[in-house]
Amino acid sequence: MNRIIVLFIFVILVLSACAPNKPAVTSAAPGTVKFTKFPVLEYHLIGRPEGRWQRTPENFAKDIEWLYENGYFPVNLRDLLAGFKGLPKGKIPVVLTFDDSSSGQFRYLPDGQIDPESAAGILKAFHDKHPTEWPLRATFFPLIETSAPDRNLFGQKGLEAKKLRQLAVWGMEIGTHTYSHDRLDKISAAAAARSIGRSIDTLTKYVSREIVSISLPQGFYPADLSVLNRFKLVAEVAGGFNPVKFDPLHIKRIQAIDSEWQKFFGRKTFVIY
Ligand SMILES: [Zn+2]
Incomplete structure (x- = not known):
């Protein structure tokens, strides 16, 4: 009788251990986990308090x-574009993306250190703890010139080049989000091309690698x-x-806020506000 109870408890434990957080995984055998879909996460402001467009440093970590x-x-x-080449066996790819280049994404302190509470600082610290399992990979979509100085190339005037180069040296990607957060559906094709072209001209002064990715301001495609x-x-x-056979011209994203973590990942969040 006791054995049956022990077996019963064992089965319950195994089932509960297998249950949470597996929306992107199909196979169960160890080492042969295959994914059918993958997330591209979308971050905006990193700072306090937590909000619709802002993730706290603690929650980001x-x-x-x-x-x-x-x-x-x-x-x-x-x-x-390389078809998941180099992805370690059993892993699911995730792309962290950052829109609008606010200083919370990458900030230097007055002493020249990277602010450990900015996204760049948090990612670097995590990478240092897990050098091979968490490489420095993320895609940034900066703005060049807007009416909000904090969102122009990560906010700190004079440090724009240093930050862009550092991100590139780490191996992160720089994309574009247009020059001034321009709604591409609301301007002419010529104006849209100009906004994108000026943005890329500015970014490629600092980053030699070709810019191949764009994040559409507010998600709007141009008519042309x-x-x-x-x-x-x-x-x-x-x-x-995104499905494994994703459409590169329509990359879907998930905003990294509590409600979306719960909806898409079934994650039980422990939120610090
Ligand atoms: Zn934006």
């Missing part, structure tokens, strides 16, 4: 920890799609997971 513990492996958006011909990857603002 917890996001990374959660992804790591649940078998995710960071890649750049452009890496997807030839404006986007120079890109290999176009990121939207919503849509959920």
